[in-house]
Amino acid sequence: MHDKTTELIHHPYQAPAGFAAPQLGVYKASTVIFANTAELRSRDWKHKTGYTYGLHGTPTTFALEERLCALEGGLQCLLTCSGLAAVALVNMALLRAGDEVLIPSNAYGPSKALAEGELAAWGIGHQLYDPLQPADLAAKISAKTKLVWLEVPGSVSMEFPDLPALLRVCRAANTAQRSIVTALDNTWGAGLAFNAFDVLAEGGLGSAVVGADISIQALTKYPSGGGDVLMGSVVTRNEALHLRLKATHMRTGMGVGANDVEAVLRSLPSMALRYAAHDAAGRALAQWLSTQPEVAQVLHPALPGAPGHAHWQQLCRSGQAAGLFSVVFQPRYSPAQVDAFCDALRLFKLGFSWGGPMSLVVPYDMPSMRGKAWPYAGVLVRFSLGLEAVADLQADLQAALAQMA
């Protein structure tokens, strides 16, 4: 018999195996116990055949990774501590000093900031390309280009690019010496609106499928769905590429906490229903706002007349879109008046991120974000639809618009 303090740690009781419930148990570990030294020495971190250390995977993280592969049509997945960390992981794994990465000019702001900050400091160059001009991307690809980021639609400004055309440009630039990796930030599509690895089969039977090499998502948004978790994923369909990413993932210690993984696992089954509800609410209110006299332009890829609408129709054959759009107010409204509109909203809260139950707005200073190329004179506000009743949200908007006049 051991001392009772030892019994608290090495208790002989084993719960019966075979417990079954709708949700998996939550496995938490830094340390993973090996049965013997032979098992410890032969440990394999590359494949999901066993467990080696908490950072390298637990039953809980493996379960989420496999579900995300199913969602995105991928074969391998890595989890990161935020969506931005997923972007950073791809950059760190694939870029070396002297290389160059191409980023859409309307990309998620912090992804651009990472290129301007750490990547530049590490001797990695970047250029911004116009995602609405595949010829601009083609012109900016050089012998130094190792990675091309893609994002659908543009962050905040919501322009929808011709994703198959951009992917074809990258594929056409591959040579025997160098193949360009394409990485899509698929947070908006969430694996539901379109398939990142199979965006368009070209020219009939037997022809090549065009798709991204890597799809990252901020699981923070729709997969989590609660506004209470930060997590990212990096999904691939190529074992060698996955292992390059996984080596960097391990060396940089980008682990995720089991409680957060469990929260995402619990939210995933309802994601498609939530996505459809966010979409329906977004379209209804975008449509309604487009009829209001205070509004100059509604930027929602599913609305006819929005930049890239035809490309949305072509890519999202399911007809789906996320519950996000932006509104450009008439130029006669000053930034202070638009701030007053945002402050007058009661149900829409002021806050970054999206994908949770609560509707959110953020006013953006687009000329400072996009420079001279930004085409609109009025102030822009980005709307992210939650799950409240649409009639209540519309009444909230109507009351706040009345305050502006």
Ligand SMILES: *Cc1c(COP(=O)(O)O)cnc(C)c1O
């Ligand atoms: C939110 C977001 C990210 C970053 O996700 P975090 O988990 O907040 O770091 C990256 N890309 C896009 C398109 C996003 O919307």
